[in-house]
Amino acid sequence: MDIGKAFRLLNQERIVFLLTVLLFVVFSLTLNNFLAAGNLLSLVRSVAVLGILGLGMLIVVLGRGIDLSLVATMAISVAWAMQLVSQGMPVYAAMTSGLLFALGIALITGILVAYAEIPPLFATLAMATFIYGFGRAHMITGTDVVYMPKDMGWIVELGQGHFLGLPMPIVVAAAMALVVFLFLKYTKLGAFIYAIGDNLPASRIGGISVRPMLALQYVISGGIAFVAGIITATSVEAMNTRVVNSNMIYDVILVVVLGGVGLSGGRGNVRNVIVGTLLIGVLMNGMTIMDVQYTIQNVIKSLILLLAIVVDSIVNPRDEQTGQQGDI
Amino acid sequence: MGKTGFMKLTAAALAALAIGATAVHAADDLNDPYRGPALESLKGKTIAYLPISIGFDLAQAWGGVVKTESERYGMKFTSQDPNWNTDAMAQGMTALIAEHPDVIVTQNPDMQSLARLMKQATAAGIVVVQLNMQGAVQTDAFVGPDFIAMGEQAANMMLEKCGSGTDTSHKVAIVQGVLTGGVSYYQVQGMMKVFNEHPEIQIVSSQAADWDASKARAITETALQQNPDMCGIIDVWDGQGIGTGAAIKQAGKQGQVYFITSGGGAQSMCNGLEDGTYSAAINYNAPGMGRDAWTAIMMALQNGQGAGAIKTQIYSPTRVMTKDDVQAGTCWDPEQYAKILR
Numbered sequence: 001m002d003i004g005k006a007f008r009l010l011n012q013e014r015i016v017f018l019l020t021v022l023l024f025v026v027f028s029l030t031l032n033n034f035l036a037a038g039n040l041l042s043l044v045r046s047v048a049v050l051g052i053l054g055l056g057m058l059i060v061v062l063g064r065g066i067d068l069s070l071v072a073t074m075a076i077s078v079a080w081a082m083q084l085v086s087q088g089m090p091v092y093a094a095m096t097s098g099l100l101f102a103l104g105i106a107l108i109t110g111i112l113v114a115y116a117e118i119p120p121l122f123a124t125l126a127m128a129t130f131i132y133g134f135g136r137a138h139m140i141t142g143t144d145v146v147y148m149p150k151d152m153g154w155i156v157e158l159g160q161g162h163f164l165g166l167p168m169p170i171v172v173a174a175a176m177a178l179v180v181f182l183f184l185k186y187t188k189l190g191a192f193i194y195a196i197g198d199n200l201p202a203s204r205i206g207g208i209s210v211r212p213m214l215a216l217q218y219v220i221s222g223g224i225a226f227v228a229g230i231i232t233a234t235s236v237e238a239m240n241t242r243v244v245n246s247n248m249i250y251d252v253i254l255v256v257v258l259g260g261v262g263l264s265g266g267r268g269n270v271r272n273v274i275v276g277t278l279l280i281g282v283l284m285n286g287m288t289i290m291d292v293q294y295t296i297q298n299v300i301k302s303l304i305l306l307l308a309i310v311v312d313s314i315v316n317p318r319d320e321q322t323g324q325q326g327d328i
Numbered sequence: 329m330g331k332t333g334f335m336k337l338t339a340a341a342l343a344a345l346a347i348g349a350t351a352v353h354a355a356d357d358l359n360d361p362y363r364g365p366a367l368e369s370l371k372g373k374t375i376a377y378l379p380i381s382i383g384f385d386l387a388q389a390w391g392g393v394v395k396t397e398s399e400r401y402g403m404k405f406t407s408q409d410p411n412w413n414t415d416a417m418a419q420g421m422t423a424l425i426a427e428h429p430d431v432i433v434t435q436n437p438d439m440q441s442l443a444r445l446m447k448q449a450t451a452a453g454i455v456v457v458q459l460n461m462q463g464a465v466q467t468d469a470f471v472g473p474d475f476i477a478m479g480e481q482a483a484n485m486m487l488e489k490c491g492s493g494t495d496t497s498h499k500v501a502i503v504q505g506v507l508t509g510g511v512s513y514y515q516v517q518g519m520m521k522v523f524n525e526h527p528e529i530q531i532v533s534s535q536a537a538d539w540d541a542s543k544a545r546a547i548t549e550t551a552l553q554q555n556p557d558m559c560g561i562i563d564v565w566d567g568q569g570i571g572t573g574a575a576i577k578q579a580g581k582q583g584q585v586y587f588i589t590s591g592g593g594a595q596s597m598c599n600g601l602e603d604g605t606y607s608a609a610i611n612y613n614a615p616g617m618g619r620d621a622w623t624a625i626m627m628a629l630q631n632g633q634g635a636g637a638i639k640t641q642i643y644s645p646t647r648v649m650t651k652d653d654v655q656a657g658t659c660w661d662p663e664q665y666a667k668i669l670r
Contacts (some may be wrong), residue, residue, distance in 0.1 A: 032554070039550070039554070042546075043550075045546075046546035046550070049542070136411075141666060141667075142662050142663040143383060143385045143388060143594070143662045144381070144383035144384055145541075145567050145596075147596050147599070160578055235542070235578075236570060236571040237570055237574050238570050238571075240541055240542075242383075242384075242539070242540075243540060245411070245412050246538065285550060288546070288547055288550040288551070289554055291532075291533050291535060293535060293536060294507070294535055294538060294543075
């Protein structure tokens with residue numbers, strides 16, 4: 001195989017994967033204890049929530065959408081559920097209420113996108129503000145940090161427990177990745193999502209009920225956001241609704257795009273999200289060990305993203321087809 | 329009527345007169361001559377409250393206390409919630425200067441953002457009280473902890489547990505808030521002043537967690553992986569420290585790692601001390617700061633010197649608390665103050 005041909009084989013996912021391996025090797029050689037089992041577990045664990053949110057984003061992006069309300073849904077639904085528990089509601093009832101809120105609000109987003117035909121970027125941006133504002137004004141009555149009640153029962157294990165020696169957040173993230181993978185690969189609904197993302201009018205002509213499918217994508221991502229929130233809250237024993245104001249949603253988009261999922265829809269799978277998430281995990285962990293300041297970590301993170309995109313656009317130049325599909 | 333009778337009558341009249349006069353005099357005595365002017369100087373005045381957010385426990389306690397007291401004295405209290413947005417806060421401040429309340433109670437998001445606006449407000453004759461963090465200008469009052477001293481205090485507490493006199497690794501980690509935020513920056517400055525004089529202390533990690541408990545948890549988990557023999561950790565805020573504490577607990581190092589944090593003394597601080605999340609906490613008592621702010625307002629309105637004539641730094645007293653200090657009612661319930669502000 002000549003070099004040119006090998007070069008052509010590089011797509012963004014492979015570039016990012018190679019970058020991840022490269023960083024991994026460099027850190028292994030230069031940093032003490034980087035390769036220790038404990039450190040590798042905490043590496044994966046620290047990005048487990050990001051990965052789970054990435055799966056929700058993946059499903060929406062595949063259908064040529066984007067969900068900027070993921071983090072707001074996550075924070076408000078879980079904070080509200082925990083507040084209900086501290087006000088005396090049974091844990092199961094409170095958790096069900098929180099989940100139903102997440103699904104309900106996501107359904108509204110879905111309806112706005114699918115039936116009112118508001119562009120997803122604006123619909124979810126507006127919904128994110130609405131969810132946070134409504135939640136802070138009418139649902140979470142105390143402070144914006146809701147502390148975990150003492151009597152949460154086994155749910156605490158989701159954030160703090162272990163399964164076969166693995167921290168539960170990793171196990172949950174892996175299980176969710178498997179479910180989403182199977183859903184996208186082997187179910188009819190999964191195939192429809194790819195079809196819609198690839199070519200919406202053709203899918204409609206082909207007999208797919210496009211609007212309900214679009215709404216369903218947002219409902220699924222809302223449910224995933226709730227799970228991510230439960231993991232976050234039980235890990236740190238609090239849900240800080242201020243996370244809505246942070247750049248976390250951009251980190252979620254980052255792992256999805258970094259892994260090679262096309263924002264123009266129809267291209268990408270769970271593997272892309274895992275690769276993107278691992279790169280961020282390796283990078284953050286290594287920089288934390290090196291005691292690099294957080295602001296500088298952000299700079300390095302964005303430089304890596306730019307590097308991946310630049311290399312991708314050199315290796316895979318835009319042709320007429322990709323140009324027509326358009327970006328966000 | 330005989331002579332004696334006349335005398336008796338006179339005596340009785342004199343006695344009655346004396347009693348009456350005493351009574352009149354007593355009524356005069358009971359009327360505090362200073363209360364009237366004081367109440368007059370407060371009555372009908374307006375206080376505008378503009379913290380960086382009304383959603384967090386400290387701002388709720390400050391505002392709750394000031395609002396309760398201002399209403400007691402017939403003042404008007406308004407509040408705005410910029411929700412952590414510095415631009416929205418600056419706009420709010422600009423609008424307030426135009427509305428011209430008698431007092432603005434605010435909280436600087438950083439040194440510079442509000443400095444010029446606060447100067448304008450003072451020039452317009454508005455009393456300005458700054459909470460928690462001193463901006464680049466001094467106004468009628470600054471109310472808040474002396475964060476540099478608090479950092480030194482935390483560092484000295486750490487020296488007792490991990491310093492040269494102890495049989496430990498002397499390894500200490502610091503979890504900062506936002507690098508540029510004064511609350512975090514000054515505490516770290518105070519800590520480093522102490523630690524620099526004690527070369528045996530090894531700072532193995534000093535990172536910013538962005539006031540986010542999840543980031544604090546991840547950073548601490550990695551720091552503990554790297555340094556299993558860690559002796560102590562200081563986090564600059566208990567709300568973020570709950571994540572740091574969770575990492576210590578989940579690494580099975582509660583008891584080995586001495587964890588010091590600081591905060592306003594809300595119920596969550598007591599809960600954290602009780603369940604061992606925090607080993608010790610420096611409590612700067614947020615409702616107490618609310619009282620200090622109210623005191624500053626009363627002084628500024630009563631002294632009649634005009635806005636900005638008398639400038640005072642009111643540093644909040646702090647109290648070090650451990651598990652042993654926690655009793656029912658030691659900490660305050662933020663919900664109660666949140667209700668007042670709603």
